[in-house]
Amino acid sequence: MKLSARRSLVLLTALNTLLLAPAHAAPLAGQDETAGQRLSFPDALAMAWAQDPRRSELGTNRYSAESRARAAGSWFAGGPSLSGSYFDDHAIGSNIGYTTYEGGISVPLWLPGQGSATRKVAKAEAEAATERSSEEHMALAVRLLDATAAAMLAHKRMASTQALASAAARLSAHVARAATTGEMTLADQQMAEAAQASAQTDATMAREEAQTAAAGLVALLGSPIVPDILAFTAPQSAEEKLVAHTVEENDPRVRAAQKETAAANADMVLARRSFMPNPQVGVGAIHEAQYGSPWDTRVGVNFTMALPSAVHNAPLLAAARNRVAAAETQETLTRRMVRQEIAQIRARLTSASSTLKSARTAAQQLESRADLMERSWKLQETSLDDALRARQAAYAADLVRDRAEILWHTAIARALIAAGAIPGLEQAPALARRPSARPASSGAEMEIPEDAGTPHTRRPGEPLRIPELVSSPRSSGGPE
Template sequence: MKASRCCLVLLMVLGTLHAAHAQSGPSSVSEAASPRSSLSFPDALAMAWAQDPLRSELGTNRRSAEARARAAGSWFAGGPSLSGSYFDDHAIGTNIGYTTYQGGVSVPLWLPGQGSATRKLARADAEAATERTSAEHMALAVRLLDASATVLLARKRVITTMALSTAATRLSEHMAVAARTGEVTQADQQMAEAALATAQTDAAMAQEEAQTATAGLVALLGTPVVPDIQAFSAPESAETRLVAHTVEENDPRVRAAQKATAAAQADLVLARRSFMPNPEIGVGAIHEAQYGSPWDTRVGVNFTMALPSAVHNAPLLAEARNRVAAAETQETLARRMVRQELVQIRARLASAAAALKSAQNAARQLDKRADLLERSWKMQENSLDDALRARQAAYTADLVRDRAEILWHSAILRALIAAGAIPGLEQSPTARPRQTTTLIVPTPADTESMEETSTPHTRQPGEALRIPELVSAPRSSGAPMP
């Protein structure tokens, strides 16, 4: 009687756990968290890009450089300068009417080649700002992917831990009643209460993690709606776009570094053209009132030119050469970074697919093991402790499987971002070679068939940049129940 009643209680509780976790799919998570049913990743990227503060700053930089280029088309190197002076003899007390008025206007002249060099530098700065805008767009896409994956995993963990907490509460209540009637021992009751405390702790930590992750997503996107990254389930299509020479040469970070190098070289040319201060030429007039003078007004031309000097030239050339050296260094580092990242992206595509298959198999086997131990406990062949530990391990494996699934979709989408294949992600303002293959975005049902499909072919690591961790390691859902 005691064993059958306790078995009924345990099976009811664990069955509730299994049903609750089975219903906790990604669609239910997003629908419960937001009134909107879904939000595609390209649409979410457009929303995030529209409110990205750096986009406005880079746009201002580009317009400022274009304005400098237009201003450099002037005939003169600067604005006109006015000069004037007045002299009389009242201050020295002679007071014989000796008075002089003098005034003039002058303009600075361009040195040979200086005007065209100034325009080229301004245009190069404008192009560099444009490429930095593309690089920021790509970086924003990566940050949005990272935040979306983190929120998805956090919400899945909330659902699982809440289901565990609810079931542990029911189990503790039933065990308390059974202990009072003498049907179970005090040790079993204490074990159930410990399981409840652990589950409640995990649920509270999961809710905190979900709130923090959602706040990060809202900061980027302006809404808690999670973009549908699970719609990207075609690793072969993503991999075919990772052609090393195409991706590297058209990566916005490499193009931005190239434009920065071109701007630095244009600055060096301008420094060489500015080998001396700009000379000035102008006209002036002198009006004199002097006793017995046969004239009272004179008009003439004035010219001012400072001679070249190392004091003037050396700092300009040194600063320009330093800028070129720094830009070339950054371009080299950017190319290395992109090559390394492509290697990591390809490796992640392979490892994510293998990890998902392994995690799915582990979760399935641990679920079967938990069922077997529950039946054994019903037959009084093992303790309640073993059954609870087995079920806890099964749900921990479910969390690992959820993380592996999210990382698999994230790896595919990250490869498409690197290849510039996301609609709305403008990574190539100039002409670039394109693949003839079509982007395939199958339904999320493809994920369920991962166990039957073979591991996607992945090319050997070749060329490719740093790729940030998309999702942090899952926090432990609690130590095994005592």
Template sequence: MGTAPAARAGGLSFHDAVTAAWTADPVRVELSTNRESADARADAAKSWFPGGPVVSAQYFDDHFIGSNIGYTTYQGSVSVPLWLPGQGTATTRVAQAESATIQERLNVEHMAVAVRVLEATGTLVIAQRRHALALSMLGIMQRIDAAVGRAARGGESPRADQQAADAELAASRTEIGLAQEQVDAAEAALTTLLGRPGLPDILSYDARFLARTRLDTPQLIEDNDPRVRAARRGVMAAEEGVRLARASFMPNPEIGVGAIHEGQYGSPWDNRVGVNITVPLPSEARNVPMMADARNKLAAANSQDVQARRMVRVELAQVRARLDAAGTTLGSARASAGALNRRADEMERSWQVGETTLIEALRARQAAYNAILALNAADVGWHAAIVRAAIASGMTP
């Protein structure tokens, strides 16, 4: 029984797999739409006026009150709102800051997609190795069962040995079924994530690639992490929001022109034109809640900035610890699997010459099987830890 059955090659690089998953990612589409909307708001804020023109019309007639002297008035006006000092620039900068924040959120999502591809790939590779190992174990159990059957027919083996061999053979078939189920589920999950079939290659990343991950510069990695940059952009957007709230200290004034046409008995002034100006005055009932909301958003953004840095700092420590543990675990698992596999072979030969009971030989073989499963998991975990370190340091292999 080999110590590490190889998974089926997928002919797909990890970088291409991440690209495929990124193309199929629905969150990317959502965030891209949000960024385009923010850019559109920034362009709209460069308009000369903060809103569209307002048209008003009035009609007065004395016929409705019964006097019927002939007093009729037609009055109309058109006005436009005006930007307050600095309000237009602040509105543009808020929209631009939101667009930059969304761009960083896209980078965060890209990083998350890479991690999901890595995890799904690792799960599938382990499942395929389990299935290959289970098939190998079935072949061994079939060989042992056949040998026990021959010995039993010749009266050289007790019935209990035949029952034990049959039970282990059935257990091997069950293990194959469970392993196949795990493979099918993992393949479905990975195919859904990538939007196409394929198995990304993560086993080619080794210690030589690890040296390029810059894990020895944690502060640089932290500052360049997209989650930290997104949080920092969020703070900048909130600060621009505070500036906009300060610039919007009163409702927008309006300026326009109006005309009046009157039809009155004996009046020499039947047409008039003029200018109208509307200036709403500041009010604490409006301004205080608006400023409070802007300050609350800034406080929340600052909190998220601190939390993002803490999260990245802890994650980097976890990545380094996982690398160290994965290397140690792989070495121990390799030694254990090799020793237990050799022991199982020796126990089987010892059973064949009558020096050991069948039960002991079967136990040794099962222990070797479990050790090789652990070795496969450790081997995949080691390569996955290297790729995860690369992702954490800002590299997508």
């Protein structure tokens, strides 16, 4: 038996209102009602970088390498060595009084070119630690972006599924009362109860997903506030920054691999300079108390030198060659990886824009279809089941559209990270860096330099010039 027209209209109107509410009225995570709760992505990156444990570790690595470089400036290849000996004739029982005291001090000498080669190795390792710090900074930005997108998607899904579960519960209650009075069949009641159970399951799983995503953000930021990535709405500007040769050469991973190769080559030079153990030179004195001898004290110099040997040289040269081969291989693989990643990011930018357009079209069309099915049901031309399925399809399309929108913003931000154009993301964050003559902007709007269109390859430690890549409106935007 069908519902009366008035009762059916009330039920479907209530369901329609509740189904549409999560897709349009639920706030995204991190977009609090008050502006004081908003956290921009550059500010969030600064917070995460300030408490990243790898930052202090890499700082220690750099300080240690610089200390080795300073120590290599010493006049000698190592610390002094003391030697001493004592001899007498009491042990053999003669007791004539033959006694000898001998002592000396010696220092190791640098082999030709060994000292400067040692300093170069230490300096190269310090520069490699600096570039590894830049690499870690970029990797942290990617992890933060992924965690932010996951939290926003989980929050949207949780809000939508909770609203749908509430709507399904109300509908199930109405159908149960209608079935009691004979206005609806038992099959309709079973369908409504199954829809309610399914909606509650989805809501529970979405809540778990949201809690897991929030825990990931807290681990990075120390705060549950989700960074705002909806301000990134300029895909064309982001794509223009992805010039393959410029981005590849300035990518911190490539720069770190280059520094590792330079350190390995310097280590090879050091191994060749260390072709033998370091010779030692020093002074010594001998004091003798001998029967009837007028010479009781003597002084002189001593010199010790081990001759070159393959047993000493071969392991050093083999280890240095292995290090150079590994570093060169890693640099080649890193360049390939960066080129492939740039191509993937560009493809993702294009795909995200196209997907968002399609998702918006689908959501709009399914929304219109649901309205038509609702109108047809009011005229008793279609069943309640068909009208509900049409409305649920529109709800699912709204979720797909919201997901596509968040992924579109994420793709733009990921392209800017790859180009090193996120405010606050330093491509070479030196631990003791000279202040820049032109501070970078921390907000969403930045000045456009006059030569912004000219390709520019930065030298190590040079601040990156950042054009305007983020639009000022805070609305979600999207391709038209």
